[in-house]
Amino acid sequence: MYAKALNDKGEIIIVKIQNIRKLYYLEQVLYGVAKTITEYISLGEDYLYHGQNHFIGVHTKDQLVVNTKERSVIVSKLSPEIFPEYILIRINKFDKIAVTPLEEWMDYLKRGTIRPDTMTPGLGEAREKLRYYSMTPEDRYAYDEHLNAVMIQNGVLDSAKLEGYLEGLAESRAENKEKGKAKGLAEGEAEANLENAKKMKAMGIDLEMIRQITGITL
Template sequence: MDKKKEDQRMKELKDRYIRFDWAIKRLLRQKANFGVLEGFLTVFLGEKITIVELLESESNQQSEDDKFNRVDIKALNDKGEIIIVKIQNIRKLYYLEQVLYGMAKTITEYISLGEDYHKVKKIYSINIFYFDIGRGEDYLYHGLNHFIGVHTKDQLIVNTKERSVIVSKLSPEIFPEYILIRINKFDKIAVTPLEEWMDYLKRGTIRPDTMAPGLGEAREKLRYYSMTPEDRYAYDEHLNAVMIQNDVLDSAKLEGYLEGLAESRAENKEKGKGKGLAEANLENAKKMKAMGIDLEMIRQITGITL
């Protein structure tokens, strides 16, 4: 039995895979590894994606203050569209504002002042959250600009004539699309390619018989023990840093909750005292009135208005 357990443990160690956030920052920028990233994009965008090149941006630099992997991958596909992949490991205020800013900045980066607007590129923003954000039951959300009639509630659709003469593109071909992936909300047994990718993103597991686009390549190229000892050490330090940071944030959140609870109890206690005193004064006023005491005298004694 001990031998079986040891064999199982060694197998698990051998099949341990690098987290996607680390891989996307260190390994998947190499053209030889584009297959993993292309598979990921194909599954989550619902169409075959081929990466032509990775685009540089200010936020994908491997700097010291970037150790929590606020990852930006900017890829250009074979349609000339830009795809942004952002991964957030730790909780952060104004994350959606950051997503919007990144999208706007990307649009302006690829069109110069004075150029025609037809050069504006279609952009997809894929955002992976390793923490809870907002309310909702699904683990995958898709957002797209639509124009809805204020009174009629119908959707504005550009017809064929207008499209060929006046308008060159439909709004879905122009406006950005947003994919929000909420890792913590995934709790299914992986069956579909999408679920297999979610399972890998959350638990780091990949089925040996996987047919999901990109995951077969990931099994071969993202093994923990395929990294050099130096890279394994840096990877372990990264995981440790993320755990510590999230622990600090959880502790701060708990302390803030407890402080708020204590303040609320103290405030309610004071309110209770005030309410009790007011009720007592009212009761005394009624008794004094029944005894025929002058109303002005009652007001002065109890503080209750006439």
């Protein structure tokens, strides 16, 4: 639960009450701070501001006027990983020709236009989304059906490849198993013949006869 109070110094104090065990408490506190800033912020001359306890125009170097009651809200005593530097982008103040990647994004957010030769990360994907949502419902449906058919086809091919792989693996294992059985039987037979040959020799049977019976030369 969030609560905001005004103290005797005219400062706004944000209170975040957590009475149950849960994750991301600091992130939620950060959200409350950011939301309060947007509620109390005043107008400036620039369209891009960067700062921590104060905001300076990146281009015009003017200081963005934040209500004095609100300045103490941006505190630096909490985890720097959760509370980094702030960048405020005011899309409605941007009226320049986009040059930098950030300005291209601002131009897109304000006017919905993207340069055909843009190299700005993410805007190529945004252009594809614009094309998709600018289609008629009929064209969009046909496009979705085409993608669905391609995915089904790819799924069938992948399934066939997997089945073929599993069948080959099963056949290979069965073949190796049979070879193992045959090898085991041959080794067992050889050991039995050797034992029999030794017993016959102990009984005084002629060695040539033992060789003819067991195939083993002692």
